[in-house]
Amino acid sequence: MSGPQAPTGRIIRADGLAHRFAGTATLFQGLSFVLSPGDVLGVCGPSGCGKSTLLSILAGWERPAVGTLTMTGIERTGCVFQNPYGVPRRSAIDHVAFPLLTKGLSRRTAEARARETMALFGLTDVEDRPFRALSGGEAQRLMLARAVTSAPDLLLVDEPTAQLDIRTAHTVNATLGGIAASGAIVVIATHDPDTRAACTRVIDMPDYAPATEAVAS
Ligand SMILES: Nc1ncnc2c1ncn2[C@@H]1O[C@H](COP(=O)(O)OP(=O)(O)OP(=O)(O)O)[C@@H](O)[C@H]1O
Ligand SMILES: [Mg+2]
Structure with a gap:
């Protein structure tokens, strides 16, 4: 659902993203998606699969090793890190x-x-x-x-409910949904099933992991 004030044309297109760091294997590959206002995308998967890395790519801090990311109409990006600092x-x-x-x-x-x-x-x-x-x-x-x-156009949130009890987590999830409904795009890295359920779309990162290579013994 797009809010009345959401400008038409705000869109994020990822096409064939793949990433690895020097010293890591390929974390994910062939990742494509389109996000528009109202979308709450859950990025799910076990520790180390590349959830925070994908958020960094969306934030523009990290360039994907392969693929293209096109952002249209995104002027303000808000980021909430895994570890709160103040x-x-x-x-x-x-x-x-x-x-x-x-x-x-x-x-x-x-x-x-x-x-x-x-x-x-x-x-x-x-x-x-x-x-x-x-x-x-x-x-x-x-x-x-x-x-x-x-009032960001794009809100990137890393594990927002990791330290919260179920009820508080539920409120946070509902609030994030409300922010998207008012015209933002929200992307949440999470392990939490309740957060996952509150997302309008989900990417399971293991689906984009390269097939395990045979380990030489
Ligand atoms: N700047 C970097 N240089 C090299 N390796 C990195 C870098 N950043 C992350 N990695 C490695 O890439 C992998 C994916 O890291 P990432 O932080 O994206 O995982 P994650 O899915 O967010 O995990 P968690 O659930 O524990 O937060 C990890 O093995 C991590 O050690
Ligand atoms: Mg992480």
């Missing part, structure tokens, strides 16, 4: 409001908008707590709130 002494709300202040919003407006997004992720009670005092799951949701506040 400024230990700064308050949670500062982490979310700061990117808005750098865009020129007043502190009052930036904080109001930060509060709205933090509420979506169940963070209202920890707004004023310093980052170092947040639990792992709160810190992870704070990073999501920060990425979402800047």
Whole structure:
């Protein structure tokens, strides 16, 4: 479902992607997909199969060894990493409001908008707590709130529910779906069956692993 404000033509096309790093075997090959606003793509598979690598390629940090990636109408990409990081002494709300202040919003407006997004992720009670005092799951949701506040066209999220209980994970999954429904493309690397079920499409990375080569003994 595309939101009313989603510009037509926002699209990501991956054609025949393959990747390996120096020193690794080919992680995946022949990976093709088309993503448009409203899509929530789950990238699934065991540890080490290349989920984070695919996110890095979509973020433009890594060039695919083979294949082409075409992004049209993607101006802002938001990324949420596997390990939350923040400024230990700064308050949670500062982490979310700061990117808005750098865009020129007043502190009052930036904080109001930060509060709205933090509420979506169940963070209202920890707004004023310093980052170092947040639990792992709160810190992870704070990073999501920060990425979402800047209204990205493409949101890349690595293992968003790894540190969350089932109920909180469910809220996060629903919120990510809502963000896509309002016109973004969301890509989530995950092991979590509930997150997988919340995705509109799934790529199982092992389906794109090269056939195992015979090991010389
Ligand atoms: N910059 C790099 N240079 C060399 N090897 C790398 C690099 N980045 C990742 N790798 C290797 O590529 C493989 C895939 O890594 P990746 O981080 O994409 O896995 P993943 O599916 O996200 O795993 P996890 O579920 O543990 O997060 C791993 O074996 C990893 O060690
Ligand atoms: Mg990973």
